[in-house]
Amino acid sequence: MLLRLDLQLFSDEKTEKATPNKRRDARKKGQVAKSPEVSSALTLLFSFSFFMIGGKSFIEGCLNIYRHSFQEYLLWDLSISSTQLLFNQLLWDVTKLVLPIFAVVLVAGVLANYMQVGFMFNVESLKMNLGKLNPLQGAKQIFSMRSIVELIKSIMKIVITSLIVFLMIWKQKNELFSIGEKNLYDSARFIGSLTVKIGISIAICLVALAAADYFYQWFSHEKKIRMSKQDIKDEHKKMEGDPLIKGKRRARQQQLAMNRMMQDLPQADVVITNPTHFAVAIKYDFETMAAPEVIAKGKDHIALKIKEIAKENKIMTVENRPLARALYAAVEIGQPIPEELFNAVGEILAYVYYQEGRYKGMMA
Known part of the structure; x- marks a missing residue:
């Protein structure tokens, strides 16, 4: 009796890799190996890279809006038509200025998700799950291993970003102390250049952290979808009895x-x-x-x-x-x-x- 019980427990252990059918079912439910850190890190990296390449054009665009506002728009007669024209002109200028940034952020987000899970549209994740409102289930998640990992990850991000900011500012402390001696354009250029350098350095470190987090998420996902020997046998029997599978095999x-x-x-x-x-x-x-x-x-x-x-x-x-x-x-x-x-x-x-x-x- 004890031997039979031990064999039953052994057959129920999740020791086997998931079958392709199990992976397809998990993917349909939205269960994939995905790290949100990859999206945020790539978005940050792409954004600051854009500012490093096109920052001069962005600043010139801002200055053009500033010049037009004080050299041209202030001289207009105040009326409903002039106000509408002013609003449309400012809206168009701001749109041209920020649209490339939005495009870079969109490309980075799409690329980050495609690199991890490929093309996937899942309606299961849009359905309401009342089980998530269960306080007991929420308490379990707070004290789960995933929560501990997320806490460690957040602390590492804070420490890394703070250390990078401190070291780079400390390296430029002499120029920062003498910034009051510079004109407005040189001061803005120095602050902008320092900000971009800090952002890119932080983004590169976060990309490395995101890669490590993705491998952890992949390992956790693989462990979650593991199957027991009995599960594999049951799936095989189910597929053998499926008329569609039989028909395809026969054909x-x-x-x-x-x-x-x-x-x-x-x-x-x-x-x-x-x-x-x-x-x-x-x-x-x-x-x-x-x-x-x-x-x-x-x-x-x-x-x-x-x-x-x-x-x-x-x-x-x-x-x-x-x-x-x-x-x-x-x-x-x-x-x-x-x-x-x-x-x-x-x-x-x-x-x-x-x-x-x-x-x-x-x-x-």
Whole structure:
């Protein structure tokens, strides 16, 4: 009894990798290996890289809005039409200024998600789950291993970003102390350049942290979807009983058999036809075969295909309606003909050999 219980417990342990079917089901439910840190890190990196490359244009755009506001817009007469025109002009200028930033952020977010899970649209995650409102379940999540990992990850991000900011500012402390001696443009350029450098440095460190977090999420996901030996057996039984799976497997087997049959057909000695509904290809080698064998057979469109291939390979076709029907019904592909059909098949083979001017051993 104890041995049976131990075996049952062992079979229920989640020790096996998930099957492809289990992975598909998990993906449909939105259960994939994904780290939110990858999206935030890449977004930060792309954004500051954009400012490093196009920061000068962004600043010039801001200055143009500033100049137009104080050198042109303030001189306009105050009216409803001028106010509408002013609003439209400012809206267009600001849109041109921030639209590239939004595009960079969008590309970074899409790229980060595609790199992790590929293209996936899942409606399951949009459904309301009242179980998430359970306070007991929430308390378990607070004190779970995932919460501890998230806490450690947050502390690491705070420490890393703070350390980077401190070191880079400390390195530039002399210039910061003398910033009051510079003009407005040089001061803004220095602050902007320092900010971009700090942002890129932080983003690079966060990308490395995000990569480590992604591997942790992948390991956690793989562990979560593990299956027991019993689960795999149950899934296999379920798939075996699925009519759709059986139908696909049967169709695949029939296709393979058809391809193999058509490959063997050029080796036939004769094709016996109905003439339109049935076709049976016979092969006989007296040195290696005890009796002639059926190497291909078919009805309707398959029979037409057999006759076409026989014509292409110059294989003689003989019409014999009762014999063609009997062979099709009684003999499977790869099997010898039954004894009661020896004489009828032998006569046809003898006729074929005579017409082709060659000799093969005849059946006794």
